[in-house]
Amino acid sequence: MTSETDIAVVGVGARFPDAWGPADFWRNLSEGRVGMREFTDEELRAAGVDDSLHASPDYVRVGVRLPGLTDFDAGFFGIAPAEAELIDPYQRVFLEVCWEALEHAGHPARDDGPLVGVYAGASFSTYAMALYLARAREHGFAAVADGDVRRGSLFDFMPARVAHRLGLRGPAIAVQTACSSSLTAVHQAVNALLAGDCDIALAGGSGGSVPEAGYRYEAGGIVSEDGYCRSFDAKSSGTAPGAGIGVVVLRRLQDALADGDHVWAVVEGSAVNNDGADRPGFTAPSPRGVADVVRAALDSAGTDPDRIAYVEAHGSGTPLGDHVELQGLAEALRSPTGRTGFAGLGSVKANVGHCGSAAGIAGLLKAVHIAHTGQLPPHPQFTAPRDPGILAGSSLRIDTVPGRCTDPDRRILVHSMGQGGTNTAVVLRAPDPVSRTADADDPAPATVRLTVSARTRTALDALCGRLADALDEGTYRVADLVHTLRVGRRSFEHRRVVTAPPDRLAGALRMPRPPQARTV
Numbered sequence: 001m002t003s004e005t006d007i008a009v010v011g012v013g014a015r016f017p018d019a020w021g022p023a024d025f026w027r028n029l030s031e032g033r034v035g036m037r038e039f040t041d042e043e044l045r046a047a048g049v050d051d052s053l054h055a056s057p058d059y060v061r062v063g064v065r066l067p068g069l070t071d072f073d074a075g076f077f078g079i080a081p082a083e084a085e086l087i088d089p090y091q092r093v094f095l096e097v098c099w100e101a102l103e104h105a106g107h108p109a110r111d112d113g114p115l116v117g118v119y120a121g122a123s124f125s126t127y128a129m130a131l132y133l134a135r136a137r138e139h140g141f142a143a144v145a146d147g148d149v150r151r152g153s154l155f156d157f158m159p160a161r162v163a164h165r166l167g168l169r170g171p172a173i174a175v176q177t178a179c180s181s182s183l184t185a186v187h188q189a190v191n192a193l194l195a196g197d198c199d200i201a202l203a204g205g206s207g208g209s210v211p212e213a214g215y216r217y218e219a220g221g222i223v224s225e226d227g228y229c230r231s232f233d234a235k236s237s238g239t240a241p242g243a244g245i246g247v248v249v250l251r252r253l254q255d256a257l258a259d260g261d262h263v264w265a266v267v268e269g270s271a272v273n274n275d276g277a278d279r280p281g282f283t284a285p286s287p288r289g290v291a292d293v294v295r296a297a298l299d300s301a302g303t304d305p306d307r308i309a310y311v312e313a314h315g316s317g318t319p320l321g322d323h324v325e326l327q328g329l330a331e332a333l334r335s336p337t338g339r340t341g342f343a344g345l346g347s348v349k350a351n352v353g354h355c356g357s358a359a360g361i362a363g364l365l366k367a368v369h370i371a372h373t374g375q376l377p378p379h380p381q382f383t384a385p386r387d388p389g390i391l392a393g394s395s396l397r398i399d400t401v402p403g404r405c406t407d408p409d410r411r412i413l414v415h416s417m418g419q420g421g422t423n424t425a426v427v428l429r430a431p432d433p434v435s436r437t438a439d440a441d442d443p444a445p446a447t448v449r450l451t452v453s454a455r456t457r458t459a460l461d462a463l464c465g466r467l468a469d470a471l472d473e474g475t476y477r478v479a480d481l482v483h484t485l486r487v488g489r490r491s492f493e494h495r496r497v498v499t500a501p502p503d504r505l506a507g508a509l510r511m512p513r514p515p516q517a518r519t520v
Contacts, residue, residue: 006253011249029366030402036063038062077099088127101248121182171198180424208356240349246365285325287328345396348362376399451491453494
């Protein structure tokens, strides 16, 4: 049953290791792929790592690479090259991913459109420091325009830059709660929609390092000894730096259904709290804080632990963090009927590492896929639980093989912790089934007219190829594709009109244009 407080996820955008978009990301998770890789000596030198450092036994040369990090299309957004150079690469890609997410939702930014808000957090990537030092060495410290460097890298300006470059007129608010920033941004966006501050909200975050390279391991620290994050595993030695950017497009569910949006998942409830003084140190979490925020999210959603099919946990991979989180989750999700092992447990960090401020949105994007498809991804790199005593007899289990939840009433819980004690939890449910009886009764058209546009001829050809692939894979219904391209995207100067029977549309999109042809 639809509630007035239900929020629909109507679009997503993602950029993670080995994943240029949400489809790649979800495929990698479903197959249990791990995005970490070992850097070569040449790559480490190119990243500025001294030979004497990466040759030392305590240097971990394992890490991740974010696709397209250096391929920002500044001209597409009307940004001059000199200005683009001052913007942190992860904030550049965040701008791209916001655009992609709005197109994925079929709600391109329009000056005369609804109010669109932006709620997001970003991690410190050291790019500004490297840029400042490089310019100072070349021109002297007095010649460095400090304000320009700060505007290109400070967290405060990332949502505002998206609003400026995409023409969005809703609130643009930076949300900074360390590792839980992006999931907290989702919570803030949900509340903004319910309060009427905006009609559509972008929520997410970005996190990663520049340059992308390894790191030095120190015994007793929080980072992994081998560069991999083994959440909740007995062999885990710490967390591992990852990289990623994620965005969800949110609307009030009633509005989304009225407009015929595709709903990927429904946010039923969310909560945020802080551990306060109930923890051994500033960076250490507390079981009580975890349990309290999960209970509050369940109350907000009007659901109980027995309906949770999967828990996407923070899963930092540190001995203390995993132990405390597992304690809190087990306590909050104790079944009132005494059932055990009914909820899967995992963390996307085992796939892509710890994405800093984007950690929470990475987990939410995974949860959206689970809610939408019922597919339960395997938890990779898992051998045995670190805390078998807590796990045994609890509602939680860890699966190392793909599974499936066929219960249409399934709920997915996402939990994120931030250094400093801010915990966030979100409850998702599967979208309600949509009847297509009327569409099925309509006769299929003999021919379909498809208009595709882009800002360059190269981009136009690439888009036609991607659409053809999607048609072959059955990703989209032809009628939905025609409608969305007509009303759900901006029209650009390079256009191609393709007319063909539905079963030949993919082939027509792949046909090369004759030399004398021109875009219209």
